[in-house]
Structures are given as structure tokens and as C-alpha cells.
Amino acid sequence: MKSKVVSQFFIAALVPLVLFGPMGIDIYLPSMASLVNYFHTNTNQVQYTLSVFLFTVGIGQLVVGPLCDRFGRRPVVLVGIVLYLLCSLAAAWAPTINWLITARAIQGLGSCCASVVAFAVVRDVFSAAQGAKMYSYLNGCVSVAPALAPMLGGILATQWGWQASFYFLAGFAALVGVMVWFWLDETRPSDTAKVHWHWRPYWEILQHRRFQFYCYCCMVALGMICSYVSVASFIMIETLKLTQIQFALCFGANALVIMASSFLLAPKLMTYLGRHRCVMLGCLLIVIAGLLMLLGFIIHGTTLLGFLLPVMLAGCGFSLILGSAASYALAPFGKSAGTASATLGCLQMVMASVASIITVQMPFSHLMSLSLVMITLAIIPLLLSKSWLGHAFPVENHSCA
CATH class of the missing domain: 1.20.1250.20 (MFS general substrate transporter like domains)
Structure with missing residues (x-):
């Protein structure tokens, strides 16, 4: 077609x-x-x-x-x-x-x-x-x-x-x-192989170090966002007593920050820093946001600004990580891009599910739990990037990456 x-x-x-x-x-x-x-x-x-x-x-x-x-x-x-x-x-x-x-x-x-x-x-x-x-x-x-x-x-x-x-x-x-029903015709090419599902292609992808590392970075980004989503209404409505409309406005404001950083900030930083450094900077922003959230909670308790401002900073980190890390994770798999993409998508969503469950199950306040999850998830790539990637560590031209 x-x-x-x-x-x-x-x-x-x-x-x-x-x-x-x-x-x-x-x-x-x-x-x-x-x-x-x-x-x-x-x-x-x-x-x-x-x-x-x-x-x-x-x-x-x-x-x-x-x-x-x-x-x-x-x-x-x-x-x-x-x-x-x-x-x-x-x-x-x-x-x-x-x-x-x-x-x-x-x-x-x-x-x-x-x-x-x-x-x-x-x-x-x-x-x-x-x-x-x-x-x-x-x-x-x-x-x-x-x-x-x-x-x-x-x-x-x-x-x-x-x-x-x-x-x-x-x-x-x-x-x-x-x-x-009326407007979307069948588009599958006639020569599409009717493949049978099996484990081997997924296992081969999972063994690749570059995929492992950058897939984990994508999992960090989505896990952080979904952990935030899972507790946002409880923090803002149940604890801070906002109305449902006020909650929606605050939630929407953070979404707009993520959109702006995705379309305006991330592309420019990819050009000047390169994709790998963008990923590392994104992880660093999430760690800093988690530390600020935790410090604010220890000093002032649960406050709206102490919640929203760190979350917006972490949202910028999310924007820096996702596109760059996904492109690196999928780059080695030109002949099996569909399988690699499905594997990446699956692992991201599973991490999102697990991280959101852990955030709610922790025996602390929602705000403190979220900050600890953010710090724990995002600090791992910062500490282990070179040893994890090994010979797969990317070499890029920062002016055009």
C-alpha cells in the first residue's frame, strides 16, 4: 500500500x-x-x-x-x-x-x-x-x-x-x-511471514549489553513517571486536600513541562552533548529531583511546591532519557527492529508497573516513597555505565549526535 x-x-x-x-x-x-x-x-x-x-x-x-x-x-x-x-x-x-x-x-x-x-x-x-x-x-x-x-x-x-x-x-x-470498521483497510503486506512466536529472538536481544543498559535507562524514565502517576492523586487530593479540578490543573502543568522539554530542550541538548550524555544528564536530574523532594519532606513535610517542583525537574530528566536511550537500545537490531521494539516496550511497561507498586507498598509517606524510588532507579546508570557497557560504550560526535 x-x-x-x-x-x-x-x-x-x-x-x-x-x-x-x-x-x-x-x-x-x-x-x-x-x-x-x-x-x-x-x-x-x-x-x-x-x-x-x-x-x-x-x-x-x-x-x-x-x-x-x-x-x-x-x-x-x-x-x-x-x-x-x-x-x-x-x-x-x-x-x-x-x-x-x-x-x-x-x-x-x-x-x-x-x-x-x-x-x-x-x-x-x-x-x-x-x-x-x-x-x-x-x-x-x-x-x-x-x-x-x-x-x-x-x-x-x-x-x-x-x-x-x-x-x-x-x-x-x-x-x-x-x-x-469503515475507514481502516487491511494493510498487512501480502508477503508478510506468518511467524510463530518463540523465545530465541528475545533472548538474543536481552544478551546484548548496549540493549541492556539503555533499555534499563528507558525503564528508569517510565518507572519514575508511572510511580509519580500512581501516588499523585493521593498526595494532592487526599493529603493536600486539592479538589479534583485543581489536581487536574497541577497534573496538566507537569505534562506541559514534559512536552516543552521533549520538543524544545532535548533536541538541542542531543546536538550539543550527544545522546549518551543526554541520558546520563537525565538520570542525574531525576536523582537531584529525588534528593530535593526528600530534603523538602524532611524539613517541611508534604507541601505542594515540595512535590511539584522536583517532579517537574524529574520530568525534564525523563524527556532527556527516553528518546536517546531508546534509539541506542534499538540501534544494533536493524534486521529485528520489531522484536527489539516489542521487547523494549514490554520491559518499560513492566518496570512501570513494578515501580508503581513498590512506591505505594513502601512503609513511608507517598512523597518519601516516591523520592526514594526515583533516587534508587536513576543512580544505578550513573554508577555503572562504563562497567555495564564495556566494549559497547558509545563513541559519538557531540556536535551531531
Whole structure:
């Protein structure tokens, strides 16, 4: 299909697919604190509704990619949308917290199907130059969601309760499903090998030192962000007594900082410092942010500025790490880029899930726990980069890296 003209309707059906994940995470964040009282449970149980979603999105990538190649893009994405829709309704109707956790786990698989197919379709349809622009556009759409979705979720929850966010997700899935049914054609190339899933390619990738190190750096970045997300509503709404709308504004402000640093700061620093130094600087910023957060908590306790300012600094570190580290991690695998990308994506999401669980389970305040997780995750690459990489240590021209 790469020689065909792609219609605007085709693109309109493609773009919303990448929003299933971020919408599923961010839209109900303002409601997380209220779920504790609604289900008569504790914060740990409520946090699992986020962790299991992240975990299944990650693990699902190892399976959904081969399924797309074997059965085609349309069947996989349509099944994923139906799963997402049904599980959104099941979440809204949840009578117990365990019901909600189960619904969220399966909803994560539906989200995984949608995003994997979206990026696979770009590879199928667009030329290399057009595809790069389309990937940038899709990632831009993903980065907007954390700024807007919590505000929408806060309004919905304030007016109609926490269930309204999941009803909205169900309606969103239904609308996108109709668009995909009518506008998104099958794009799998006719000569695509119907591969059978097996472990060996993944194991070979995991043995590569450069992949190990830079994949871990990506895991640091996403683990830090998702740890923050998992406790943000409890810190700002439960402890600091902000309203759901005020929480959404603060959360959106941090998302805008991350967007600005991703689009404005990171590209310039990559040019002047090189990608490896950008990764190291990003890790350093996260460690500094964690130390500032911990020091502020020890001196002043939990305060809004003592939480938000270090998180914004860590968000800049996140922006510096992710693009550079991902490009280094995938660089050695030109002939198996899809498998390497799936492995990277899976490990990032699993780390995000595990880090968010650890942050909530630690026997300290949420703010102190978050600061300790940030410091612990990010200091490892700073201490071990040369010994870990060994002969795979990158040599780059800092003026053009």
C-alpha cells in the first residue's frame, strides 16, 4: 500500500488508536483517591487498578505483534477495541475493587492491541520519510493526553462520579471502532511471514549489553513517571486536600513541562552533548529531583511546591532519557527492529508497573516513597555505565549526535 494515496478518513481512524493507553491511565486519576472510600478498601488495592493495566499493556506487546503478522491488522485491532469497550463498561459497573482490577487488566490488553496495530499500520502504509513524520505526529498526540485527560476526568467525576470516566472510555472506544470498521483497510503486506512466536529472538536481544543498559535507562524514565502517576492523586487530593479540578490543573502543568522539554530542550541538548550524555544528564536530574523532594519532606513535610517542583525537574530528566536511550537500545537490531521494539516496550511497561507498586507498598509517606524510588532507579546508570557497557560504550560526535 505504500504507493497508494492515504485518505484523511484513514488517518482519522488511525490516530485515535494510540490514545487508548494514555486515556485509560490519565482520565481516572482524579478519581483514584475517592475509590478508597467507595470500595471500602486501601490505597494499595486502588493502585493495583493502574499497575495491572500497565503490566498487561507491556506483556501484551510480545504477543500482539506476532498476532498482527499472522492474522492481519484489522481483526486484531477490532478485537482489541471490543475488549476495551466491554472492560470499560465492566469497570464502571464494578461492585468490588477486585472486579475493577480484573476489568482493568483485560482493558490493558485491548489498549495494547490498538497501539501496536497503529504503529504497524504506519510501517505498512507510509514511506520511510512519511512514516517518520507520522510517528512524530502520533507521539505528539500521545503527549497531549496527560495534559488534557485528567481535566476531563476531573470534570466528569465532579459532575457524575468516578464511573463517568469509564463510560466516556466506552463511548470513545465505540466511536473509534466504527471509524476503524469503515475507514481502516487491511494493510498487512501480502508477503508478510506468518511467524510463530518463540523465545530465541528475545533472548538474543536481552544478551546484548548496549540493549541492556539503555533499555534499563528507558525503564528508569517510565518507572519514575508511572510511580509519580500512581501516588499523585493521593498526595494532592487526599493529603493536600486539592479538589479534583485543581489536581487536574497541577497534573496538566507537569505534562506541559514534559512536552516543552521533549520538543524544545532535548533536541538541542542531543546536538550539543550527544545522546549518551543526554541520558546520563537525565538520570542525574531525576536523582537531584529525588534528593530535593526528600530534603523538602524532611524539613517541611508534604507541601505542594515540595512535590511539584522536583517532579517537574524529574520530568525534564525523563524527556532527556527516553528518546536517546531508546534509539541506542534499538540501534544494533536493524534486521529485528520489531522484536527489539516489542521487547523494549514490554520491559518499560513492566518496570512501570513494578515501580508503581513498590512506591505505594513502601512503609513511608507517598512523597518519601516516591523520592526514594526515583533516587534508587536513576543512580544505578550513573554508577555503572562504563562497567555495564564495556566494549559497547558509545563513541559519538557531540556536535551531531
